[in-house]
Amino acid sequence: MTRSSLTTPPPGAAAPAPPPGAPLPGAALGSHYGHCFGCGTEHPTGLHLTARTPDGATVEAEFTVGEAHQGAPKLAHGGVLAAAMDEVIGMSVYLFHKPYVTGRLETDYLLPVPVGTTLHLRAWCNGISGRKAYLEAEGRIGAPDGPVAVRAAALFIEVSMEHFAEHGDLAAIAAEHQDFEVNP
Numbered sequence: 001m002t003r004s005s006l007t008t009p010p011p012g013a014a015a016p017a018p019p020p021g022a023p024l025p026g027a028a029l030g031s032h033y034g035h036c037f038g039c040g041t042e043h044p045t046g047l048h049l050t051a052r053t054p055d056g057a058t059v060e061a062e063f064t065v066g067e068a069h070q071g072a073p074k075l076a077h078g079g080v081l082a083a084a085m086d087e088v089i090g091m092s093v094y095l096f097h098k099p100y101v102t103g104r105l106e107t108d109y110l111l112p113v114p115v116g117t118t119l120h121l122r123a124w125c126n127g128i129s130g131r132k133a134y135l136e137a138e139g140r141i142g143a144p145d146g147p148v149a150v151r152a153a154a155l156f157i158e159v160s161m162e163h164f165a166e167h168g169d170l171a172a173i174a175a176e177h178q179d180f181e182v183n184p
């Protein structure tokens with residue numbers, strides 16, 4: 001992965017263990033918001049990612065590129081692929097049960113991704129330092145060990161819930177999180 005210093009964890013930054021109450025290894029991770037472009041089941045043209053954590057610390061998900069996700073004819077749009085990376089990385093930092101938002105997302109595109117392809121996504125945390133979480137993801141074509149088409153490195157910033165109240169719709173978030181009071 002070609003990355004900048006901004007998405008490289010500083011020396012000593014380590015990924016914390018999942019907190020008590022975090023999803024157990026093997027657990028499915030449901031959608032955090034029905035209208036989310038990445039994981040929402042109610043979004044008509046979204047990515048509809050379905051995800052799980054194999055070990056309580058990383059996230060795996062699949063995304064099948066559809067007609068609505070094209071850039072060039074019959075090929076996935078790069079921005080859509082970046083959105084898939086953003087989403088799966090967001091899901092992985094969600095395992096730490098704190099609210100984070102994307103501050104910076106860097107993406108390497110290694111292979112074109114045709115419509116109809118299922119991308120196997122994986123995301124993990126390389127370290128946390130203060131409010132900054134350093135994360136990484138990859139998308140492989142056709143199988144979990146298929147060729148890597150996309151790689152991403154990200155810096156997520158921890159925010160307070162006021163961030164969502166001030167800039168978004170906290171009531172809608174609360175309505176979706178009655179049993180899981182964490183990252184919207």
Ligand SMILES: CCCCCCCC(=O)SCCNC(=O)CCNC(=O)[C@H](O)C(C)(C)COP(=O)(O)OP(=O)(O)OC[C@H]1O[C@@H](n2cnc3c(N)ncnc32)[C@H](O)[C@@H]1OP(=O)(O)O
Binds near residue numbers: 091
């Ligand atoms: C399950 C959930 C899945 C969700 C997946 C999808 C996730 C998303 O897409 S979130 C939506 C997209 N992101 C956003 O809307 C965020 C918009 N940006 C913001 O709100 C603000 O800029 C925010 C919150 C990131 C930072 O603002 P603020 O809280 O005032 O902190 P600020 O003091 O500026 O920055 C904190 C630190 O982070 C650093 N930082 C902030 N942004 C960046 C950046 N883009 N690049 C590098 N460093 C950054 C700052 O330099 C600072 O570092 P230091 O402490 O060393 O000085």
